[in-house]
Structures are given as structure tokens and as C-alpha cells.
Amino acid sequence: MYEFLSQNALYIVLLIVLIGWVGIFSYLLRLDKKMTKLEKMFKE
Amino acid sequence: MNEIIFKTEGLAKTFNRRKIFKDISFELKENSSLAITGKNGSGKSTLLKILSGILSPTRGSIEMNIGGKIIRHDSYFKKLGLVSPYLQLYDEFTGQENLELFRDIRGIEATDNYIEDLLKLFKLWERRDDFVRTYSSGMKQRLKYAFALLHNPSILLLDEPRSNLDAEGIETVYKIMEEQKKRGILIVATNDSEDIEHCEQLIDLNKQETSGK
Amino acid sequence: MRESLAATLTIFKKDLRSEMRTRYALNALLMFVITTLSIILFSIGNENVSPELLSGVLWIIIFFSTMSGLSRTFVSEEERGTVMTLHLIAKPLSIYFGKLLFNLLLLGGLNIFTVLLYLLFVSGFTVLNYSIFVTTIILGTLGLASGSTIIAAIIAKANTKGTLYPVLSFPILLPLLLTVINATKLSVSGAQFSESFGEFQILISYLVVLTAISFLLFEYIWKE
């Protein structure tokens, strides 16, 4: 197990970064949608 | 005689996203006077500061025209005098030194005689060599009048003209107000009915605000 | 133009007279320099410190004494409420240059005092090329006064004046400080005058650029 992890360290880092990025991205996307909704509410 | 015109158009000031006042427009010609009234916090002092060029308005414009020449904003101070509770003179100088200092910085030619006259008019002649920090609040207020009149301003702005003055002082102030109307323009921010009677036009900042909405 | 110049000089004289009377800045500043210098002397003790390192220390003293005293010109007007009075008697331009002149005199005097004490008491600090050293002190004083005066004008309008002053000034004065320290190092290592031309060019252009931009922006600060 340890051997596998240390040999593929790069891919593990890649995985972690990817998960982080997907998280940030979906958060931004949701925020964007919410903002659009709020702006519409405000106009009325 | 040089004609004096002082007018504003749509003056507005917001502070911290809060409107203090808006749409202040008036036009004053020579020999006219204006009273500005309003509750505490309605922006009387702020408006006077804007008119005298100390603060810049959020919106709107001011125009000062003397003898057909438009005065640049950074030269307003040469043409106008202001008395305000917020004004402070230099504590570490004497009354006379203060006036001489202002004369020198302004670069005007008020003679020593004129300064003497002013000090006598405001009953400060005896105390002229004392530091301003030893003055009472009434004396400071009178010194401010001497400061405002030092350069014979075309426009005189008074904020709460009676504050800290005794009956005799108020008498002098009314005399000055009358004289100013003969010489140029007088603008007074006050809630005192007697003060208002000395002015021809009136702006009520509270009504302004309600009528604006 | 001539009028503004006269007003500038009168404001300068007024500040000078006021300082002579109240001694708000001067006494405290002189004591500040003496205190800092003695701390440095204590910590050096009998150690052999290289003159290069000591050139940096000299400017640390100068920087912090600047930071403790030069904001007073604007802050005191703001605190006493005399700002409005100044507004009513002079153009922003005259006020800025009057204050700059006063700060320049104050800092100049202070730096002469500091440098003399430093040369006298810090034994490891020996200047080999005085022409570089003196030019550096002069240009450094000019630049420091220019940079710290405009920041003082900003700081006077803020709520926490004391601590904010060095925080705001440091990034702006950093190019100057790095250059004067470098030039001072050259003067103690016995370089030729021509070797420090680069430093002087930077110092002069810094001074010109900073004074010009302050001159352009001061009105915005002054009128809020």
C-alpha cells in the first residue's frame, strides 16, 4: 500500500487537486445562479 | 461695482450611502441673503462646507461669478468668509497673531489698522496678546468673525451665528449681517427665527428631503 | 503663481513658529533617536560588526524616527480641527508644499543629528567616501520627506493614525530605502563616486516621480 502510494504520488496529488477544483468550480457555478436569481428579485 | 452671482444647481451629498440632502438649487445676486434651516443632522453645516469649497458635493455644481468672471473652485476662499462652530483657530498663537497669519497666508493687503479695527469691534483689543487657548468660547467665536471679515468677503457664510455670544455680541453680528447684505451676499444656516428674519430667501432642508421623495 | 509661492512660504513659517512654541515633534524626535541609538550600541557591545551591516542599521533609525514624527504636521491640524481654517485661507497646492518644506527641514535637521551621533559613537562605522555618503543622505532625506508627507496627509483622515503610518509608508519607501542602504554600503566600502551614479539616478527619479504624483493627488486627499 505504502509503496503504491509513494510510487504514484504525482497522481494522488493530481486527484486531490482535481477534487478541490471541481468543488470550487461547482460552488462558483451555484453562486452565479443564485446571484442571477437575486438580481431578478431585486428588479421587481 | 462688480456684480456678484452665486448659484448652485442640483447639489447633493451622500455620506456612507445615506443621502444627506439632494437637489439644492438657488441663485443669489448681489445684496441678497439666504437662510438655510433644518433639524439637527439635516446637513446645514455640510451644505455650508460645500458652498465654501471645503467639501466636494456628490452631485451638482456651484458657480461663483464676480464681475463677469467665473471664479475657480480653488480660489473660492479668497472671495468668501465662513464662521462655523467647526472652525478652529490656532491655539498656540495670540489673537492678533492669528489674524496677521491669515492675512499673510492669504496674501491680502489688510493693514494693521484694519486688524486693529476688527479686534476693537469684537472687543478683543485688550486681549490681543493672549494666546487663543486662554480665550473663552465667546471670545473665540468673536475672533472667528474677525477672521471671516478680514478680507472683506463678497460672500459671507454664517453657521449658527449666535452660538456662544452674549446680547452685545449678537447685536454686533446683526449689524455685520446688514452690512454684508449691502456689500454682497449673506448666507446663514440657523434655526433661530430672529436670524431668519434678517434674510430674504429661505431653504428648508427637511422639506427639501420630503419634497424630494 | 507668485501668490501661491508666498502662501507656501508663510504656511511653512507658521508651522515652524508653531513647532518652536509647542515643541510637539522636535524634543520627542531627538529623544527617540538617542534612545534607539543607545539600544543599538548596547546590543553591539564589543562585537565586530561590519560597516555594511551598520549602514543598514543607520537607515533603520532614520526610517523609524521619520515614522514617529513626520505625520504630526497633518495629524495635528486634523486633531485640533484647524483643517477647515487652512481650507479657507490657502490653495491645496500651497498647503502641500508648505507642509513638505516643513517636514523637509525637520527631517533634515534630524538626519544631521542622527548621522553625527552615529559617526561619533558607532565605532565600526567608518565612511571611506564622504562625497557618496553626503549625497546619499541629502537625496535620501529629500525622498523620505516627499514620500512620508503625502502618506501623512492620507493618514490624517484615518481613524488609527499612529500604527497605520509605517504600514502605509513602508511599501512606498521601500525602493528608496533599498537604494540608500546600497549607496551607503558603497560609501563605506570605499567605492568611487562614479560607481554610485546608478543609485543616485534612482534616488533622483524616485524623488521627482513621487513629488509630482503627490502634487497631482493631494487635492483629492485634501478635499476628500
Place this chain on the structure above:
Amino acid sequence: MLLKLLLGLWLTLIIIAGFSFPITETPTNWYDLPFVPGLEDKARIIFFHVPMAWVTTLAFIISLIYGIKYLAKKEIDHDLISSSSAGLGLMFCILATVTGSLWAKFTWGSFWNWDPRETSIFVLLLIYGAYFALRSAIEGEEKKATLSAVYAIIAGITVPFFIFIMPRIVEGLHPNEAIVSKGKISMNRTMLVIFLSSLSGFTALFFWILNLRVRTERLEHKQSLKGD
């Protein structure tokens, strides 16, 4: 919306490519990245760290431009954009500093070496820090906007001086200059493409987040006007 999804995909691909494309001594395949002696896998940081530093600079410039606009027009909206951009810039500045510092630990042996790049990002960090310290110390929105804009301009004007100053003192301060210049990365085509894509991706990401921030600020501004 589509554009935003595309941006998401774009950066995902860059992350995958940046991490997983093999580094070989003699790049032959289209996906091979060049080998840099002394850096190896650590060279991959260029795809992420440099764009962050770029965005930091970009944010400062935008903040500066809108600060000047505010001074000219006194439009509070310009200050909203200016301060939002500065806020984002500070965030990216911290990210760039931390990633760079970690990388320096593994490449140069210590977290901080006062190399010219490190010094310039440090100065930007100081300016951003001072900018927000100033903003929080001023009451009154207009005053805050004016003074912080003035400060940003003065600070911005002194930054270019470092270009002339750093080469003069770098010898004394920086012992690792040799490694930096030896480690100068000669990019091949693949690397360059990924690098430039990342740069553009990060720039787009910055503008998106900036847009979101400005919109929230505007809403808040409107709300406070209504509440009056």
C-alpha cells in the same frame, strides 16, 4: 452559462495535463514535457503558480484603473470594482506566495530566499495589506474610496522602481541566483501550450470571480439604499 462550463472543463483538462504528462529527457511524443535538471516533477508548478502571480498583478492593475476612474468621476460603482479586484488580488497573491514558497523549500532548500521574484511578490503583498488596513481605518464610504484610490496610485507608481533596484542588490541578498538561472526552463511546444492555456484559463477564472464579487457588492449597495 455554456462559457462557464467550458471554462470549468478547460481548467480541468489543464490540471490533468499539467500533472500527468510525462517528463522525459528527450521529448518525442506530442505529450512529452522536457526534463529540467534539478527540477524534474517540480517544474510542473509553472502551470499553476505563474498564472496565480499573473492574476495578482492583473488584479492590482484593474484596481488601479478603477481607482483612477473613481477619482475622475466619483462613481461609487468604480470603487466597488476597484476594491473587489484588490480583494481578489490579495487572495491570489497569498496563493502565489504560499505555492512559491513551498516550491522554494524543495528546490532551493529554504522557504524564502529574497530572489527578485520573491521580493516583488512580497512588495505586492505589503501593498495589498496596507491598502486594506487603510480601508478599514476610514469611516465614510466616499472618503474610503478616494483615499484608498490615491494610496493605490502612489503605491503603484513606486513598484516599477524595483525593476531597476533589484539587479543592483540581488547579489548580496540572493545566494541561489545560480540555480535560478540554471533552472531557467526552456519550454517545448507542449509545455508552452499548456502554460498559455493555463494563463488564459486563470485570467478567465479571475474575471468570473470578480464579476460575482462585484455583483454581490452592488446588491448590497442597492439594499442599503432601499433601507434608508
